[in-house]
Amino acid sequence: MSDYQPILTMHAGQPGSATRDYYLANGGYRAARRAVLDMNSDDIIQMVKYSNLQGRGGAGFPAGVKWSFVPRDDKRAKYLICNADEGEPGTFKDRMLINHNPHQLIEGMIIASRAIDCHLAFIYIRGEFAKEARLLEAAVEECRASNILGKKIFGGKYDLDILVYRGGGAYICGEEMALIESLEGKRGWPRIKPPFPAIEGYLRCPTIVNNVETLSNLPHIVNNGAEWFRGIGASPDSPGPKLYCLSGHVRKPGVYEAPMGTKLTTLIFTHAGGTTEGKKLKAAIPGGSSAPVLTADEIEDLKMDFPSLTAAGSMLGSGGIIVMDETTDMVQACYNLARFYAHESCGQCTPCREGTTWLTKVLRRFTQGRGRMEDIDLIGDITDNIGGLCDFSKGSFGKTICPFGEAVSWPIRAFMDKFRDEFEAYLPKEEAA
Amino acid sequence: MSFAFTADRKKRFNALLKQYPDKRSAALPALHLAQDQEGYLTTETIETLAQMLDITPASLMDTISFHTLFHTKPRGKYLLQVCQTLSCSLAGADEIVDHLSHKYQVKAGETTPDGKYTLLKVECLGACDTAPVVQINDDYYEKVSKDKLNRILDKLP
Amino acid sequence: MPLLKLDDHELEVPKGTKILDAALKVGIEIPHYCYHPALSIAGSCRMCLVEVEGMPKLQTACSTPVRELPPEKKIDGRYDMVVHTTTGKVTAARKLVLEFLLLNHPLDCPVCDQAGECLLQDYSFKYGEAHSRFVEDKRVQPGEELGSGVVINLNRCILCTRCVRFNREITGTGELFVENRGYHNKIAVFDGKPLDNPLAGNVADICPVGALLLKDYIHSTRVWHLSHTPSVCTECSAGCSITVDAANDRIYRIVSRENEQANGHFICDTGRYAFHTYAEGVLTEPLMRAKRGWKALSWDLAYRTVADQIDRHGGKGAVRALASPTFPNESSFLLGQLMQRLSDKRNVALIPVKREADQTFPAGFKISGDKGGNRRGAEDMIGKLAAGFKSFFKDEEGVLLVMDADGRAEVTADLKGLFESSSFKVVLASNESNITAMADLVLPVAGPFEREGTVTNDQGLVQWLQLALERKGQARPAWLVLAELDRLLTGEASLYTCAGDVTWKINRAISAYSQATRFKLGLKGQLLTGTG
Numbered sequence A: 001m002s003d004y005q006p007i008l009t010m011h012a013g014q015p016g017s018a019t020r021d022y023y024l025a026n027g028g029y030r031a032a033r034r035a036v037l038d039m040n041s042d043d044i045i046q047m048v049k050y051s052n053l054q055g056r057g058g059a060g061f062p063a064g065v066k067w068s069f070v071p072r073d074d075k076r077a078k079y080l081i082c083n084a085d086e087g088e089p090g091t092f093k094d095r096m097l098i099n100h101n102p103h104q105l106i107e108g109m110i111i112a113s114r115a116i117d118c119h120l121a122f123i124y125i126r127g128e129f130a131k132e133a134r135l136l137e138a139a140v141e142e143c144r145a146s147n148i149l150g151k152k153i154f155g156g157k158y159d160l161d162i163l164v165y166r167g168g169g170a171y172i173c174g175e176e177m178a179l180i181e182s183l184e185g186k187r188g189w190p191r192i193k194p195p196f197p198a199i200e201g202y203l204r205c206p207t208i209v210n211n212v213e214t215l216s217n218l219p220h221i222v223n224n225g226a227e228w229f230r231g232i233g234a235s236p237d238s239p240g241p242k243l244y245c246l247s248g249h250v251r252k253p254g255v256y257e258a259p260m261g262t263k264l265t266t267l268i269f270t271h272a273g274g275t276t277e278g279k280k281l282k283a284a285i286p287g288g289s290s291a292p293v294l295t296a297d298e299i300e301d302l303k304m305d306f307p308s309l310t311a312a313g314s315m316l317g318s319g320g321i322i323v324m325d326e327t328t329d330m331v332q333a334c335y336n337l338a339r340f341y342a343h344e345s346c347g348q349c350t351p352c353r354e355g356t357t358w359l360t361k362v363l364r365r366f367t368q369g370r371g372r373m374e375d376i377d378l379i380g381d382i383t384d385n386i387g388g389l390c391d392f393s394k395g396s397f398g399k400t401i402c403p404f405g406e407a408v409s410w411p412i413r414a415f416m417d418k419f420r421d422e423f424e425a426y427l428p429k430e431e432a433a
Numbered sequence B: 001m002s003f004a005f006t007a008d009r010k011k012r013f014n015a016l017l018k019q020y021p022d023k024r025s026a027a028l029p030a031l032h033l034a035q036d037q038e039g040y041l042t043t044e045t046i047e048t049l050a051q052m053l054d055i056t057p058a059s060l061m062d063t064i065s066f067h068t069l070f071h072t073k074p075r076g077k078y079l080l081q082v083c084q085t086l087s088c089s090l091a092g093a094d095e096i097v098d099h100l101s102h103k104y105q106v107k108a109g110e111t112t113p114d115g116k117y118t119l120l121k122v123e124c125l126g127a128c129d130t131a132p133v134v135q136i137n138d139d140y141y142e143k144v145s146k147d148k149l150n151r152i153l154d155k156l157p
Numbered sequence C: 001m002p003l004l005k006l007d008d009h010e011l012e013v014p015k016g017t018k019i020l021d022a023a024l025k026v027g028i029e030i031p032h033y034c035y036h037p038a039l040s041i042a043g044s045c046r047m048c049l050v051e052v053e054g055m056p057k058l059q060t061a062c063s064t065p066v067r068e069l070p071p072e073k074k075i076d077g078r079y080d081m082v083v084h085t086t087t088g089k090v091t092a093a094r095k096l097v098l099e100f101l102l103l104n105h106p107l108d109c110p111v112c113d114q115a116g117e118c119l120l121q122d123y124s125f126k127y128g129e130a131h132s133r134f135v136e137d138k139r140v141q142p143g144e145e146l147g148s149g150v151v152i153n154l155n156r157c158i159l160c161t162r163c164v165r166f167n168r169e170i171t172g173t174g175e176l177f178v179e180n181r182g183y184h185n186k187i188a189v190f191d192g193k194p195l196d197n198p199l200a201g202n203v204a205d206i207c208p209v210g211a212l213l214l215k216d217y218i219h220s221t222r223v224w225h226l227s228h229t230p231s232v233c234t235e236c237s238a239g240c241s242i243t244v245d246a247a248n249d250r251i252y253r254i255v256s257r258e259n260e261q262a263n264g265h266f267i268c269d270t271g272r273y274a275f276h277t278y279a280e281g282v283l284t285e286p287l288m289r290a291k292r293g294w295k296a297l298s299w300d301l302a303y304r305t306v307a308d309q310i311d312r313h314g315g316k317g318a319v320r321a322l323a324s325p326t327f328p329n330e331s332s333f334l335l336g337q338l339m340q341r342l343s344d345k346r347n348v349a350l351i352p353v354k355r356e357a358d359q360t361f362p363a364g365f366k367i368s369g370d371k372g373g374n375r376r377g378a379e380d381m382i383g384k385l386a387a388g389f390k391s392f393f394k395d396e397e398g399v400l401l402v403m404d405a406d407g408r409a410e411v412t413a414d415l416k417g418l419f420e421s422s423s424f425k426v427v428l429a430s431n432e433s434n435i436t437a438m439a440d441l442v443l444p445v446a447g448p449f450e451r452e453g454t455v456t457n458d459q460g461l462v463q464w465l466q467l468a469l470e471r472k473g474q475a476r477p478a479w480l481v482l483a484e485l486d487r488l489l490t491g492e493a494s495l496y497t498c499a500g501d502v503t504w505k506i507n508r509a510i511s512a513y514s515q516a517t518r519f520k521l522g523l524k525g526q527l528l529t530g531t532g
């Protein structure tokens, strides 16, 4: 492995790393103190903008730019929400960050809150993470007890509290607008954008939603400077440390921290120890299940950062890498994902509600050996009709309120296009002839 | 069958109302609190909670029925939630489901007649590196095999 | 104001106007389901997708506002926004949304009550594809009763959520909700909390497909057999615009008729179902009280009886009359005129009608507590009165001429006293009521849906009440009965051959009504001069 020193996960595995005292003893909360006492909102936003920190929740939107959309001199309260819904199949980095270093996240939240002048922030954590929610609550409690959260924190003039909010089991609640609805106690039906949450979010107030990993980067940026951050990884346009989640057919599945732009093959074969039993690599999903699958050939030399993956016709997304070796049945895998999306569609938009289940039913028929030749085109059509034509170079063409429509269409379509022979092999003899 | 929070939970509920900027936002925490106490959410529980949150029971039910972690029907003492999404499936989750199904003679979605186990197939639990994953009530059991799972289940009270 | 190019139309609309609203204005049809002008925007059915120049994705016309561009950025140097509603991309998208919507639809139009007025049927015909590529099992769900006489056929529901939003935003009662998630979404009510509010029936009107239906209408007829008469509800003083759907001289249902100045988009259930009550106890011939029960008599004889009784009991000067706040202006006006000619005393008042508290709903819809639907008009016709009639109706003998209030008259002590002191009581009514029960002579007149004329609501909006049904038996319009009585009692020839003639007279006689001409009323009515 390279000489890269982990930043976000440097304390992972250390006994007591989740406690305030451990964190403080290792230089924790220096950045937050500085942000609260010595920096103003503009300073922080400028710094983070310059750092080119891109959101780690999936879309890769520059965090500082997003913050700058929050209206100034607006009487409404401002809210920060940490998105810890982590539901994208193949993704498990936020859980790891929370388990090993909840205070790093809280510190990041203090910095972001300060930047947007928020006094009440939330951590929306997926409901299944009950243990992690308790851990976060304990961490918040520790902070309240030591003036890190609460009134006039760090002895300054700034008030901030954080509430830990357990979701109720819904992948779509990771989508920021659905998340906000759910936080308001409603069903997680994404709202139409615009208005974007930065203008009208939680309780119709300006709201910033950021991923756990995005926020966890902030203390390091404040401590070491934006220039330092831009120097990490292959390109200053898409820099920083990145947590890559490796699962599926690899020898050592897990979360690996590496500089942004690390090669996918390095991650699979060096970090994760190669495929299980050394079988031949068939394909990998590079950025959570919504990212179109890449074949072994496409993976050669592929750098894992936002621009490189977009250029390769997929996306970095959440950094969840699902590795599939030669034994993988791609039709089953495709069906598995279709079923996931059908289960998770919020049901608001006609194409997504009806289309995801239709796809699942057709694919199930396929796996049962009852496919028809025309179904192959039909699957392509249905995905187009939910998510719009798959043409990455031209941006997103979805026909739905939220990007879930694209998130289901693109990967299914990629499976179909890239492994068409496997689908055809599933056809009953009469059909295949 | 009326519902009331225990004294301790009542305190926590009141604290929630104080913490959140509006009442309705306390809905999910309140539902977790109530379900934790009662096992599942009865019509009466929902009506009482709705009243406490100043919304209609219909409106609360709307929220409840959207989120899969809330149950409005009795369920087993142990909720065996087997992840079936891709990474777990690649790691043999289907066999785990078959095993449990056989072991307790229930299909996914069903509860054993003694009310002890409910078997559920669920979607990605966000722990794919330790696939296959089974969540039993609130706790994750990771990298499970049939044998490991048997040992875990046998130790449950 | 931004300049919008919408297909071949150019129009200026205020910034922020939704594309769909702009299209409706110029008469371009953009198919839509979840959009309803009175409800918040859902943007979820995805039927209204249109192409906006400069935006790669198709946009939902219902939710996309017309923007304003700085001068240097205008498209073609002039437009702020250029929208296409018929391009290949758009028509393809519509087709696909329809395909999705029809996947699980039972395609049971031949037995569906919505057939003929179903937006799914209409749009499929216009924009859809003839064949479905769906060969999987359909989602089948049982029908359910939701309460307040509304039933749901879940298989036909397209989850536009109009009904849910209606009950949240308009009535504020929120009985309906979406249950479950995704493909299993369904409209439901909470256990033991059925749909229960005075506006509930509207959900059947706003449902774009045949999912929500009224129990009293299901399987009763086919919509293409119905005549649709634009009329006005007189059950309370709000004066809602309605459409009366009838066939074979029977009303099948009443639905709301949009009128921004009156009811907006909705009506209340009292008005919606009132027609059922008027189908009972219908009076079809003049009736004279006999030793036992009633004796039928001819109109001639009935009129002569009235004249005789007047002569016998104190003469013309002793006649007293009660006009009705539920009848059209024309009858009250003629009654007022007649009474002026009979005597120069104050001799006409209004029959007392129930008044309750107004009911106002969160979005502003009001059910007036005043059940005298045309009180304002009646008062305008006979002259506004101080409270009651006790002050000028002395307990003395004489003939009493009464117009009933369609079963809503309140028998107060005063009214009872008046009836008791009067020597002979003539009642003009369409149905048996608490007032006909006290009459000596009953003259059958046209019922609420058989009347023509003007009515004035409590906001001063005058609307035309259109005849939707034929009168029953020998019943005559009240204005005609009064005109005929006038001729008999005064000996002067009648000027009127139809209700419109009386309206014309009112336009001349009462200045506030000078603009409320039959011609100007149209379908939406006309505010009284000096109001609004």
Ligand SMILES: Cc1cc2nc3c(=O)[nH]c(=O)nc-3n(C[C@H](O)[C@H](O)[C@H](O)COP(=O)(O)O)c2cc1C
Pocket (backbone or CB within 6 Å): A054, A055, A056, A057, A058, A059, A060, A061, A063, A083, A084, A085, A086, A087, A088, A171, A172, A173, A174, A175, A176, A177, A209, A210, A211, A212, A214, A215, A402, A403, A404, A407
């Ligand atoms: C269907 C869907 C699911 C999503 N799930 C998550 C999630 O679990 N966690 C997350 O951080 N972002 C998720 N997102 C992205 C969020 O909408 C949002 O962009 C993100 O939280 C912003 O944070 P960032 O800018 O720090 O990345 C999801 C988006 C979609 C469309």
Ligand code: SF4
Pocket (backbone or CB within 6 Å): A172, A189, A190, A344, A345, A346, A347, A348, A349, A350, A352, A353, A400, A401, A402, A403, A404, A405
């Ligand atoms: S695209 Fe799917 S998940 Fe997103 S709002 Fe529409 S129906 Fe819901």
Ligand code: FES
Pocket (backbone or CB within 6 Å): A089, A090, A091, B083, B084, B085, B086, B087, B088, B089, B123, B124, B125, B126, B127, B128, B131, B133
């Ligand atoms: S796939 Fe099972 S935990 Fe993610």
Ligand code: FES
Pocket (backbone or CB within 6 Å): C031, C032, C033, C034, C035, C042, C043, C044, C045, C046, C047, C048, C049, C060, C061, C062, C063
């Ligand atoms: S009418 Fe526009 S999305 Fe439904």
